Amino acid sequence: MLFWIYLLTTVVWMVFLIDFMTGIRKIPSLSSAGLSDSEEYISVIIAAKDEETTITQTLESLIHQTKSPDEIIVVNDRSGDRTGALINEAAACHPQIVPVHVTELPEGWLGKNHALYLGSSKAAGDYLLFTDADIHFHGDTLRYAMKLMEKHKLDYLTAAPDLQARSLLLKGLISFFLFGFSYLKRPWTANDPSSNKGMGIGAFQLIRTKAYQHMGGHEKMKMRADDDLALGQRMKEGRFSQMFVSAKQHLSVEWYPNLSSALRGFEKNAFAGLNYSFLLSISALFGVFVSQILPFFLLFHSDPSVQIISFINVLLLFCLYILSTRAFTTYPLWLAAALPVSAALFLFMLARALILTWLRGGIEWRGNRYSLRELKQDFRDTKEDSD
Structure with missing residues (x-):
């Protein structure tokens, strides 16, 4: 038997x-199309809750992009540490940083989803970039991303970062998670226009504002704990063009410290x-x-x-x-x-x-x-x- x-x-x-x-051959790297010289208005939206150890580095890495975002809307979601103060300090030094402070969570919302929704409602960009408060952006990340958007006429682009970890046990666990993710989710299918499968990675989700608004934004997934995957799936089901790429050399994050x-x-x-x-x-x-x-x-x-x-x-x-x-x-x-x-x-x-x-x-x-x-x-x- x-x-x-x-x-x-x-x-x-x-x-x-x-x-x-x-x-796996159908997943290009973020830099595969080259660098863009686009002057399109990009609004970065970050939800931050108790991120005092990482938020400053994230904001600095965005500010020092070779194509710096036109605005960075940082939503401080009821933090109990110095996150709000650090956001205000960064905004005082860099005018494109827009602090938004949330003191109460409306009923029927997950905190992060509400923060991203609130940030998007204040954004003026032709493109919205949803990212996390602990992501490190390397120098040309946005220019590479915009080139892919232009070359492939994309409505939505999501990228997988380098997931850093300190201990071997944690690295093994993350490797096993990605192993299961690869054969269960088959992320390359997001790049197939004939497939109904979408993909979303919370570290980097670049989307045309009109497409985001057309599919209802985060208000349509108020309680989805997997908001990033839900966003990618809704974009695919709405027949918006999308691409999933690898960005190990351009984005990094310590997913969990221990x-x-x-x-x-x-x-x-x-x-x-x-x-x-x-x-x-x-x-x-x-x-x-x-x-x-x-x-x-x-x-x-x-x-x-x-x-x-x-x-x-x-x-x-x-x-x-x-x-x-x-x-x-x-x-x-x-x-x-x-x-x-x-x-x-x-x-x-x-x-x-x-x-x-x-x-x-x-x-x-x-x-x-x-x-x-x-x-x-x-x-x-x-x-x-x-x-």
Whole structure:
């Protein structure tokens, strides 16, 4: 029985590997089209909550772009630290920085989504760039992005940054997350006009203002914890042209400073990524265990045929893992040796997130609690609105 199960799994991994090797070629780099000399008005919109350790660096990296944004609207979303003061200090030195301070969160909104909506309502640009308060922009990032927009007549461009991490354990966890992301989300399909799949990375979402307004903006996804993915999907469903690119050399971010922060962050995103479905979540837990952890144990099975098919499974896993790590990170490839450990840690994170969500009846994020009922309702409303 085990032999036949893992024979089928082998076929699945082979399909995934071929699909990845074919699809990854369809993801260009941000700099692939060259530099733009465009004078288009760009409004950058940043939602910031308790970002005192990163906000100044982010703003400075934007100001010192070779094509500096015309305005940078920074929405301080009820921060309890010095974020608001640092934004004001930066605005005093750079007139294009526009501080906006939020003191209360309206009912029916996630904080970040409301901040981005508020920032967009104040923007004057022909293009809007939604980004995070901890992103570092390298010198020509905006000029490269605008060249892609011009060359391919895009309405929307999203870019994957270099995800920096301090510990090897955290790097392994991020690598495993991107490994799963690559074969489940197939991000290259966003670049196929005939596909109905969109893509959104919160670190960099450049969009034509008219297209953003036409599809309803963030007001149409008030409670979506996966607001970046939702924005990309809505753009695709609205038949706006889009592109997903790699920007490892142009954007960088420390996604999480440590493992405990990653655990907390996963609480917000795990259930959203599984469509708020407990059945789908249990299936995901079972699937990861059977396909990506158990084969390592079966290498020591008493049946030689099970050993052989398990070895083939493990070999295919390593191949796909190494390819995705090379494509989406700057981490050393020898981290692939920790694949089973990273898989087990990911399984623990997912199980923990689901149990906490179930016990709390929702998610807790940055000082706010959001019920599962309202999250599910907003998810359904968003899907119905886009259909």
